[in-house]
Amino acid sequence: MAVRRPYVRPFEPGWWRRNPYFVRYMARELTAPFVGLYALILLSGLVCLALGRAPYEAWVAILRTPASLVLHGVLVAIFAYHSFSWFAIMPKTMPPVSIGGHRIGAAAITLAGLVAAAFCMLAAWFVVQAVA
Amino acid sequence: MPDGRSITLDILRYDGARDAKPRVQAYTIPFTDDMSVLQGVQYVKDNLDGSLAFRWSCRMAICGSCGMMVAGIPRLACRTFLRDFAPGPLAIAPLEHFPIERDLVVDIGGFMDKLGQVKPWIEPRVARALEEGAYRQSPRELERFESFSHCINCLLCYAACPQYGHDPKFLGPAATALLQRYNLDSRDGASQERMEAAHSEEGVWSCTAVGYCSEVCPKAVDPANAVNRTKTESAIDWFARFVRGGE
Amino acid sequence: MSKRSNQPVYWALFGAGGMMSALFGAGLAFMTGIAIPEGIGPGAALSDYDRALAVVHSLPGRLFLFAVVTLFLWHAAHRVHHTLPDFGLRQGTLAWLGCYGVALAGTLVAVLALFVAGF
Numbered sequence: 001m002a003v004r005r006p007y008v009r010p011f012e013p014g015w016w017r018r019n020p021y022f023v024r025y026m027a028r029e030l031t032a033p034f035v036g037l038y039a040l041i042l043l044s045g046l047v048c049l050a051l052g053r054a055p056y057e058a059w060v061a062i063l064r065t066p067a068s069l070v071l072h073g074v075l076v077a078i079f080a081y082h083s084f085s086w087f088a089i090m091p092k093t094m095p096p097v098s099i100g101g102h103r104i105g106a107a108a109i110t111l112a113g114l115v116a117a118a119f120c121m122l123a124a125w126f127v128v129q130a131v132a
Numbered sequence: 133m134p135d136g137r138s139i140t141l142d143i144l145r146y147d148g149a150r151d152a153k154p155r156v157q158a159y160t161i162p163f164t165d166d167m168s169v170l171q172g173v174q175y176v177k178d179n180l181d182g183s184l185a186f187r188w189s190c191r192m193a194i195c196g197s198c199g200m201m202v203a204g205i206p207r208l209a210c211r212t213f214l215r216d217f218a219p220g221p222l223a224i225a226p227l228e229h230f231p232i233e234r235d236l237v238v239d240i241g242g243f244m245d246k247l248g249q250v251k252p253w254i255e256p257r258v259a260r261a262l263e264e265g266a267y268r269q270s271p272r273e274l275e276r277f278e279s280f281s282h283c284i285n286c287l288l289c290y291a292a293c294p295q296y297g298h299d300p301k302f303l304g305p306a307a308t309a310l311l312q313r314y315n316l317d318s319r320d321g322a323s324q325e326r327m328e329a330a331h332s333e334e335g336v337w338s339c340t341a342v343g344y345c346s347e348v349c350p351k352a353v354d355p356a357n358a359v360n361r362t363k364t365e366s367a368i369d370w371f372a373r374f375v376r377g378g379e
Numbered sequence: 380m381s382k383r384s385n386q387p388v389y390w391a392l393f394g395a396g397g398m399m400s401a402l403f404g405a406g407l408a409f410m411t412g413i414a415i416p417e418g419i420g421p422g423a424a425l426s427d428y429d430r431a432l433a434v435v436h437s438l439p440g441r442l443f444l445f446a447v448v449t450l451f452l453w454h455a456a457h458r459v460h461h462t463l464p465d466f467g468l469r470q471g472t473l474a475w476l477g478c479y480g481v482a483l484a485g486t487l488v489a490v491l492a493l494f495v496a497g498f
Contacts, residue, residue: 335384
């Protein structure tokens with residue numbers, strides 16, 4: 001009787017690059033450090049605001065630099081991809097949803113999420129416009 | 133009838149008695165439009181190299197035996213067609229993330245253990261004597277778990293799952309789908325017990341919602357849904373147990 | 380029986396942060412990154428120190444900003460931590476500190492800043 005010698009394949013760095021599904025997965029996951037970066041940018045603004053007029057105005061001055069504008073343009077795009085990928089995976093986390101006997105499909109749930117996001121952002125824009 | 137066309141198959145071979153590590157061996161075979169990848173490897177074994185080892189049985193995508201990596205994607209060989217890859221070379225390899233036993237045969241013992249962990253049988257919610265006759269279950273009650281009952285244990289989902297690739301202790305897609313198949317069955321009352329298999333790091337908490345498992349499943353079981361719903365249940369239970377009375 | 384994981388705590392924060400950033404992130408980045416510097420819409424008001432301070436002093440403003448800063452950080456920490464094995468990196472103590480440690484520090488700084496900003 002032959003001796004068994006099962007072969008365990010080693011971890012391959014870059015494993016995700018060979019399959020478009022995994023590339024999209026990694027793109028989704030890699031939005032995270034940028035979400036964190038933006039939180040730190042916002043936090044720095046909060047800290048400057050707490051420290052007083054001059055620090056806050058310095059923070060706004062940095063926001064006015066071309067580098068900051070380009071970075072934030074990129075961040076807006078990354079956040080948009082995060083919104084899309086978040087609501088795309090959301091149906092997978094839910095039990096089946098039916099309204100009036102009709103099953104609501106994954107695409108409809110994703111669309112509802114994106115509509116909610118658009119609504120939230122527009123609402124926030126107009127609320128801040130009114131009170132600030 | 134053979135029509136003169138041929139395809140090259142690059143098959144990953146491994147014999148633990150001879151090889152230090154797996155190697156690719158190329159075989160060029162004649163093929164027709166109706167030939168599956170399974171028929172392709174059967175041709176190799178029957179005509180070119182009788183030493184090639186692979187699992188198969190039903191040839192019709194219901195036994196779950198012939199799972200393998202075809203062009204880097206986990207597929208059932210009997211349901212994948214050579215015409216889509218001609219003239220090749222078509223890479224054929226054993227299912228990813230499992231130890232290679234021999235050629236295209238992988239060691240699935242780890243998975244078999246996991247099946248036991250999820251108690252895959254009905255534990256009656258309410259004790260029922262034989263004289264009371266059959267259970268009654270409405271179509272709506274059946275719908276709650278039906279897709280999870282369609283699993284043929286082909287293990288394509290484990291080959292698809294990068295988290296299982298990182299940690300083979302992960303309970304994984306098929307076992308969790310089976311867990312939900314019973315938890316969601318109206319006849320069953322053992323949900324809490326089954327959830328014990330889910331609450332640990334290797335339970336459902338290794339999952340990061342990649343979703344590729346559901347993508348490759350040949351039976352539309354949607355194991356990603358089973359695992360992620362179980363995550364929500366497990367998370368709620370983590371907090372609820374303090375209200376219940378802890379453990 | 381295996382040890383129960385404490386992942387649910389991190390996962391709940393990850394989920395809350397993910398939802399917040401999915402619902403508001405793009406708009407926020409536009410607001411602070413483009414509207415404030417260019418003076419577009421409400422951005423014009425917020426570039427003014429007194430008006431910005433007034434928003435932070437309001438209870439809804441304070442809560443919203445706290446939620447955004449902290450939940451975004453906990454969301455990012457969890458996702459980055461879980462992506463490390465995909466790059467062959469170990470989830471050791473250093474990794475925990477680099478991910479959740481930053482979120483914890485950020486949370487504390489946010490609490491402090493909101494306190495110092497006054498009421």
